[in-house]
Amino acid sequence: MRHRATTIAVAAVAATAVAAPAATAATITMSGSTSVAPLVQELGKKYFATYRTGFKIQQGGSDTGINDVARGRVTIGNASRKQQSSDPGGLVFNTIAYDAVCIITNSANPLGTLSQDQVASIFTGRTRAWSQVPGAGASGSIELISRTATSGTADAFREIFLGNTASVAASAQVKTSNGLVQQSVAASRGAIGFVSLDFVRGGLKTVNYQGVPCTLRNAKSGQYQGVRPFSLVTRGAPSGDAKRFINWVKTSSAARAIINTHWIPLR
Numbered sequence: 001m002r003h004r005a006t007t008i009a010v011a012a013v014a015a016t017a018v019a020a021p022a023a024t025a026a027t028i029t030m031s032g033s034t035s036v037a038p039l040v041q042e043l044g045k046k047y048f049a050t051y052r053t054g055f056k057i058q059q060g061g062s063d064t065g066i067n068d069v070a071r072g073r074v075t076i077g078n079a080s081r082k083q084q085s086s087d088p089g090g091l092v093f094n095t096i097a098y099d100a101v102c103i104i105t106n107s108a109n110p111l112g113t114l115s116q117d118q119v120a121s122i123f124t125g126r127t128r129a130w131s132q133v134p135g136a137g138a139s140g141s142i143e144l145i146s147r148t149a150t151s152g153t154a155d156a157f158r159e160i161f162l163g164n165t166a167s168v169a170a171s172a173q174v175k176t177s178n179g180l181v182q183q184s185v186a187a188s189r190g191a192i193g194f195v196s197l198d199f200v201r202g203g204l205k206t207v208n209y210q211g212v213p214c215t216l217r218n219a220k221s222g223q224y225q226g227v228r229p230f231s232l233v234t235r236g237a238p239s240g241d242a243k244r245f246i247n248w249v250k251t252s253s254a255a256r257a258i259i260n261t262h263w264i265p266l267r
Contacts, residue, residue: 025051026241031058032065032078033152034177035099035196036230040078042258043249051248053241059177062152066091069233075242077233080152080196082159093231094238096249098264100197101156101226102214103207104182106189109138113208119161122192125169130190138190144172145184145193153178156228157194161209198262220264227264 030040037059044055058074065077070088083093103119105111112135114122121127122142130136146168147154158164175181178199185191186203197216200206206214209226218224232238238246249255250266259265 025053027054027056028076028241028245029056029058029074030065030076030078030232031060031068031074032233033062033080033230034059034179035080035153035198036062036078038198039097039230039259039263040232043255046254046258047245047248051244053245061148061150061176062155063150066233069235072235075234076245079229079231079233081155081228083231084155090236092234092237093229094234094246094250095229095231095266096246097230097259097266098219098227099230100214100216100219100224100264101153101160101194101228102197102200103161103192103194103209103226104185104200104204105192105207106138106185106187107203107205108189109136109192109205111136111138111205111207113211115210116161116163119209120163120166123157123162123168123172124166125171140190143188143191144169145181145191146172146174147181147194148174148176151176152228153194153196160226160228161194216262216264230263 037057040057048054062079062081066079066087068074069077070091079093080099103114111133122133123144127133128142130138130140130142158167173184175184178195181193181195182199182201182204185193197214209224212218212224214224214226219227232246234242256265
């Protein structure tokens with residue numbers, strides 16, 4: 001499923017796609033991860049201001065971006081998970097940053113910490129009531145909020161928190177973006193879900209994992225283990241405008257300053 005397109009030109013982010021003005025020297029097209037989108041939007045605005053290269057950014061999930069770039073539909077696919085053996089051949093995952101995945105509950109549910117076993121038990125549906133979870137402030141049934149199959153965040157969650165050996169219960173409500181997960185959990189006291197750290201907003205509480213809070217500081221230090229890569233995926237080695245942009249992201253102090261605000265820079 002595709003989501004809104006964003007065109008970056010004249011150092012502004014539009015809510016919907018519009019034609020880039022003549023002042024734009026070139027346009028890089030992207031699709032994919034809803035987690036990566038906020039970062040590439042910020043990077044794109046900064047890059048445009050200097051190099052006059054515009055960006056058209058669609059979302060739809062990591063798998064959408066990966067398949068789009070493999071088929072030549074976009075210049076770059078945005079991915080928030082590791083490369084997998086099932087991905088189309090000939091792709092290069094150019095990692096530009098890392099991101100923390102947080103387990104979230106409604107702010108009215110003061111749940112302190114969960115172990116990996118507890119997370120697995122809750123999200124696979126073995127634990128179904130909040131009364132079975134020590135420290136929970138909610139009552140009644142646990143309302144699972146998850147992501148669609150195309151989501152890189154869902155893949156990362158399975159790998160990190162479920163050990164890649166289990167899947168989220170079929171009873172979970174499935175959402176197409178981080179923002180919709182955030183809204184659903186904020187609206188229901190009995191809900192639990194997972195989002196990119198940048199999507200933690202009011203009405204939510206992050207749950208400590210293995211006793212460690214999901215914060216940017218803990219993710220940068222390596223204490224928090226729920227971390228996954230952000231990659232700009234190209235068909236073959238990056239070239240042309242894509243190569244210049246990726247090199248700028250990896251080497252410029254301006255890009256590093258943007259990444260540092262909510263994400264984890266490359267070392």
